Amino acid sequence: NHWAFVRDDSIRALKVFQNGVELGVAACDFAGDLNLTSLSLYQFIGLIDGVSIFSSALTNEQITDSMKGLSLKVGSALGTISAASSTLTYSITANTVLSSTKLLGVPYSATLVEGPAVSVTITDMATPIIVTDLANVVVYEGSELLLAFETSGASKYRYTINSVAQTESTSGIFQVTRVAPSNAGTYRCTATSSTGLSVSSTQVTVTVISVAPPAAQSVSFVDLDVGINVISGSVTFSNSVTSNITKYAVYRAKSDGTLLGSALGEAAVGAVKLDIPDHTRLIQNSTTATHLAVVTTHIETTTTALFSITDVRTPLGYATDALFVDSATKRGYISGEISWTEPSSTLLPVVTRYEVYFADNSGAKVGSMLGFAPSGTSSITLRTTYQLQSYSKFVVLSRSLWAASFAATTAVATITDYAIPENIPLSVSVSSDTNPAIGAITVTVTIRVNSTSESDTTRYVMYLGDGLGASQGNKRDLVNSNITMGSSTLVVTVTDLSVETPDVALIVFAVNQDGEALQGASGAFVDSGTPTVVVSGIQEVVDLDVRADYVSGTVWFTRPAFEGSGENVVSRYKLYQASGSSAASRESSPVASKTLSQIQTELVELTVPNFSFEKPRSSYSLPENWISGVPNASPMYSA
Numbered sequence: 001n002h003w004a005f006v007r008d009d010s011i012r013a014l015k016v017f018q019n020g021v022e023l024g025v026a027a028c029d030f031a032g033d034l035n036l037t038s039l040s041l042y043q044f045i046g047l048i049d050g051v052s053i054f055s056s057a058l059t060n061e062q063i064t065d066s067m068k069g070l071s072l073k074v075g076s077a078l079g080t081i082s083a084a085s086s087t088l089t090y091s092i093t094a095n096t097v098l099s100s101t102k103l104l105g106v107p108y109s110a111t112l113v114e115g116p117a118v119s120v121t122i123t124d125m126a127t128p129i130i131v132t133d134l135a136n137v138v139v140y141e142g143s144e145l146l147l148a149f150e151t152s153g154a155s156k157y158r159y160t161i162n163s164v165a166q167t168e169s170t171s172g173i174f175q176v177t178r179v180a181p182s183n184a185g186t187y188r189c190t191a192t193s194s195t196g197l198s199v200s201s202t203q204v205t206v207t208v209i210s211v212a213p214p215a216a217q218s219v220s221f222v223d224l225d226v227g228i229n230v231i232s233g234s235v236t237f238s239n240s241v242t243s244n245i246t247k248y249a250v251y252r253a254k255s256d257g258t259l260l261g262s263a264l265g266e267a268a269v270g271a272v273k274l275d276i277p278d279h280t281r282l283i284q285n286s287t288t289a290t291h292l293a294v295v296t297t298h299i300e301t302t303t304t305a306l307f308s309i310t311d312v313r314t315p316l317g318y319a320t321d322a323l324f325v326d327s328a329t330k331r332g333y334i335s336g337e338i339s340w341t342e343p344s345s346t347l348l349p350v351v352t353r354y355e356v357y358f359a360d361n362s363g364a365k366v367g368s369m370l371g372f373a374p375s376g377t378s379s380i381t382l383r384t385t386y387q388l389q390s391y392s393k394f395v396v397l398s399r400s401l402w403a404a405s406f407a408a409t410t411a412v413a414t415i416t417d418y419a420i421p422e423n424i425p426l427s428v429s430v431s432s433d434t435n436p437a438i439g440a441i442t443v444t445v446t447i448r449v450n451s452t453s454e455s456d457t458t459r460y461v462m463y464l465g466d467g468l469g470a471s472q473g474n475k476r477d478l479v480n481s482n483i484t485m486g487s488s489t490l491v492v493t494v495t496d497l498s499v500e501t502p503d504v505a506l507i508v509f510a511v512n513q514d515g516e517a518l519q520g521a522s523g524a525f526v527d528s529g530t531p532t533v534v535v536s537g538i539q540e541v542v543d544l545d546v547r548a549d550y551v552s553g554t555v556w557f558t559r560p561a562f563e564g565s566g567e568n569v570v571s572r573y574k575l576y577q578a579s580g581s582s583a584a585s586r587e588s589s590p591v592a593s594k595t596l597s598q599i600q601t602e603l604v605e606l607t608v609p610n611f612s613f614e615k616p617r618s619s620y621s622l623p624e625n626w627i628s629g630v631p632n633a634s635p636m637y638s639a
Contacts, residue, residue, distance in 0.1 A: 004063045020064040052114065074100045083107075098122065127197040128154035134189060134201040141211045141299050142244065145176040145183060149201045154191035161187055180300040184208040213245045213298035216305040221276075221292055223310060229282045231309060235274045237294055242269050244298045250274040252282060252289035257306050259293060260284040282309065317343025317351050318398040322411035328385050329518065331419030331456065335386065339379035340396045340411045351375050351398045355406075359395035363412040366391060388417055421456045421510035421517040425449045428508050428523035441497050441527055447483070447490040447508050454485055457510040462492065465505035467588065470522040475507050483508070499527055535560065535573075545610060555592075555606045559599065571596060575606045 004017035005026075013025040078096070081088045088105075101122055107115035132150035139145050149157065149172035159166045159174050162185040166174075172191060176183055184206055192198040216237040225232040235250050248271055249263040261284040265274045274294065282289045294305045319340040327336035338356055355372045357365035373380045396411040426448040435442040447460065460483035463475035483492055494506070509520035535557055544553040555575055563570040574593045576586040592606040 004058065006057045006063070008057065017060075017063050020060075022060065050114065077106075078103075123195060125195050125197065126153060126193070128152060128191045128193050128199045130191075130199055130201070134187065134204045136204045136207075138207045138209065139179050140209045141181060141301060142178050145174075145179045145206065147174040147187060147189070147204075147206075148172060149174075149189035149191065151191040151199060153193050154199070155194045156192050157189055158192075159187060159189045161185055178299060179208055181208050181210050182300060210301040211244050211298055212301050213296040213303050214239055214241045215303045216248065216294040216296055219294055219305050219307050221307070221309070225279060229288060231280050231282060232276050232278045235276065235292060235294060236272060237274075237305070238272060239296070245269050245296055246299060247297050248274060249295045249297065250276065251293045251295060252280075252284055253291040253293040253304075253306060254287065255290050255308075257291075257293065257304060259295075260287060260289050263295075318409045319343065319351070319354055319396045319411040320409075322394065322396045322413035324394050324413040324415055326416060326418035328418065329420045330422070331417060332388050333385050334388050334415060334417060335382050335384065336418075337379050337381045338394050338396065338413055340413075342375070342378050343398070351400060353399055354380070355397045355399060356380055357395050357397065358391040359393040359412060361392055363393060363395055363410060365395050365397065370394075388415065391415065418514045419456065419512075420515040421512050423450070423453045423457045423510040424517060424519050425460070425508050425510070425521040428506060428521045430506055430523040430525040433526060433528040435496060436528060438527060439498060439500060441499055441525055442495050443493075443497075443506075443525055445492045445494060445506055445508075445523065447492065447521070449485070449488055449490065451485075451488050454510075456512055457485065458512045459484060460490065461509050461511050461516060462494075463507045463509070464497075464499060464503045465507040465522050466502040467504060470507050470520045472509075472516070472518055474505075474522070475509075475520075476503060479506065499525075550610060551608055552610045553608050555608060557604050557606075559602050559604055563596070573599075573604060573606070575608070 002017075002019050004020075006015040006017070008015055008025070011025065013027055015025055016023045078092060079090060081090050102119045103122055105118040105120075107117075109115070128151040130149075130151050132148060134147055134149055137145065137147065147159075151172065154172075156168055156170055157172045158168045172189055174187070174189070186203055187206055188203045189201045190198050191200075216239055219235065219237045221235045222233050223231045237248075239245065246269065248267045248269075250265050251263055252260040254260065264276055264280060267274050276292075289309065291306050291308050294307075296303045296305070319342060321341040322338065323340070324334075324338045325336050326334045328334050340354065343351060352375050353372050354375075354377070356370045358367050358370065360366055371380045371383060392415055394413040394415060396413070397406040398410075399406050428448075429446045431444040431446075433441040433443055445462065449460075461478065462480040462483060464477045464479060465474045466476055467474055479494060479497060480492060483490060505522040505524045507520045507522040509516040511517070538555060538557045541555050542553045543551050545551055560570075572593060572595045574590040576590050578586040591608055594604065594606060
């Protein structure tokens with residue numbers, strides 16, 4: 001402490017100063033000596049290092065100046081210097097511990113009276129001391145990064161990041177509020193004292209763990225620009241998680257995800273739509289964009305949602321569910337109808353026509369167009385029969401009015417070669433009916449086949465037939481659906497088979513997985529329940545038509561005395577045109593017919609309508625003995 005006591009005669013008191021600050025006044029008897037202990041208010045404990053007495057009262061400024069001299073001495077003197085010259089030099093002993101920020105030079109007279117002191121400021125040239133060093137850090141992208149380098153004796157700090165010096169500061173704190181992957185690297189901090197001495201921290205590594213944002217979901221885009229290779233509209237999307245997203249952006253892109261050009265638009269977190277500017281060109285640096293990409297960004301890490309562009313010049317709708325049904329029966333050849341389901345979309349551009357091509361296994365069209373159909377049509381029939389080559393499919397492509405290309409989605413129909421057997425049995429013979437009932441037969445059927453022609457056949461089937469013809473048009477009810485192969489002669493027993501008019505034969509067809517042969521072989525049968533009544537003869541035939549090759553008039557014959565009984569009773573008489581006198585020579589349809597209820601006399605009259613011969617006839621046969629339309633097997637009389 002520095003104390004100053006100044007006598008003030010105007011108030012007959014002492015002004016008291018401590019460390020240059022006036023504390024107050026103290027009453028004093030000026031008659032005797034100054035006794036410091038009598039200043040009870042300002043007593044202090046300790047030794048007095050030195051006393052200076054001045055011959056006049058000092059001002060406040062002078063007191064402050066004197067405090068800078070004698071009053072600032074701390075401890076004992078560091079040493080003495082003889083006043084041998086006008087320039088005095090004193091060397092301070094090395095490693096002298098500082099207890100002050102100044103040095104005082106105090107002159108003394110020969111009688112050791114102090115003179116005015118001279119002070120100089122001490123410049124301590126010590127290097128800053130590290131208190132807290134840096135350490136390696138691992139931090140997640142988006143979180144806070146905080147580095148702290150603490151020293152003693154430094155006044156400024158400078159960080160170096162990846163060997164690049166940063167801005168100098170007065171603090172050893174380095175802080176990043178939201179860390180990005182680019183903040184990763186090596187860090188070092190250098191602390192410097194006011195005298196230019198410095199110390200550096202340990203070089204540490206900051207590792208940033210990237211956090212990939214979730215990709216945009218439910219992305220969709222509808223082009224509203226009808227120009228070729230030009231688009232506009234809005235890209236809509238959704239994202240259920242937004243915590244790691246900082247923004248969205250949409251780009252043109254290639255199919256492999258390569259972004260083309262700059263972003264077409266950006267949106268902040270929470271957005272569900274990005275607008276594509278009007279007349280945005282798809283071609284960038286000679287490359288045509290085929291996709292759009294919604295890029296989700298978290299700080300610096302991105303995730304891309306890629307989706308294809310449907311240019312408005314291609315139809316938004318397209319044919320689906322294509323189907324081909326082969327109508328060519330020969331193996332290795334196809335023809336028939338290709339059908340599809342038309343689109344329900346009415347958004348422009350709509351489909352204006354469909355084109356049909358052969359396609360490879362992947363569904364890509366091959367060769368030239370086979371045919372086309374306008375919108376509103378859901379099928380096309382091939383104009384010719386094609387020999388099936390290596391193609392396995394048809395493809396239906398959808399085109400719009402403006403389209404330079406087809407809709408991206410196609411309808412593909414698989415080609416299945418429909419090939420029914422060409423094999424025909426050699427013959428079919430039927431034994432005599434052993435079933436006495438009318439309308440039912442029990443027979444043995446013998447089928448002769450050419451086993452060398454059965455490569456396209458898996459089995460045989462048998463039908464009732466309505467005549468001696470053996471085409472698909474002659475077949476009636478199915479009799480046997482699985483006559484197995486294995487021999488050149490196949491024998492099948494038919495038991496109690498119900499028959500009715502006009503069942504007169506059994507027809508056998510070859511079958512495979514694609515169906516039945518168009519032509520088969522037939523064998524006639526006779527129901528043993530036919531009437532045994534015989535017409536005794538025709539009494540008169542009078543032709544009333546004078547034209548050549550034409551007949552009309554009346555046929556008369558006498559009813560038999562016995563017309564049968566029970567199931568074998570005659571129910572009707574029919575008149576047929578015939579080429580001979582046997583039942584087999586008659587035509588299929590009768591010329592005239594009468595039931596017993598229509599005949600009132602013993603003489604039966606059948607009227608012949610105008611009739612033109614197709615070829616010369618020698619007689620009219622009268623196979624009159626029919627019951628339920630079953631022809632008579634007995635010999636017939638003719639005239």
